[in-house]
Amino acid sequence: MDGVVEPSEQSAVSTFLQQLADDYPKVFFKPVISCAAAVKDVNLVYQLRVVTTLARLVPDFWVRDADLMAIATFRDGGAKVIEGGFGKVRLGQCLLLLQLIADVHGRTAAKKELSSVRVLAALHCLC
Numbered sequence: 001m002d003g004v005v006e007p008s009e010q011s012a013v014s015t016f017l018q019q020l021a022d023d024y025p026k027v028f029f030k031p032v033i034s035c036a037a038a039v040k041d042v043n044l045v046y047q048l049r050v051v052t053t054l055a056r057l058v059p060d061f062w063v064r065d066a067d068l069m070a071i072a073t074f075r076d077g078g079a080k081v082i083e084g085g086f087g088k089v090r091l092g093q094c095l096l097l098l099q100l101i102a103d104v105h106g107r108t109a110a111k112k113e114l115s116s117v118r119v120l121a122a123l124h125c126l127c
């Protein structure tokens with residue numbers, strides 16, 4: 001096999017991963033926490049690849065556990081917060097937040113498009 005996953009295999013993997021996320025969320029979302037905490041570029045790239053692959057296979061990956069995503073993207077990693085400052089933000093946290101924003105934006109756009117199609121279908125039925 002050359003790294004290409006057949007649709008039936010992808011569906012089976014997706015189902016397995018969704019069950020894993022439901023049964024063992026701490027294990028399933030560990031790459032998210034690791035990506036947010038990564039200090040070295042090599043580790044960051046590796047964890048980001050794992051996270052994006054999981055997101056591709058699990059449709060609701062970015063919105064499945066809102067509490068965990070908030071912790072991963074907004075915790076300061078033990079850095080002291082200076083009065084009036086924001087604390088230390090890691091590159092991994094920024095990348096995760098961008099991915100999360102892109103996913104939410106895509107979901108919103110898809111909802112608006114679906115709503116428009118429904119309105120057009122309703123108007124077509126009235127004619």
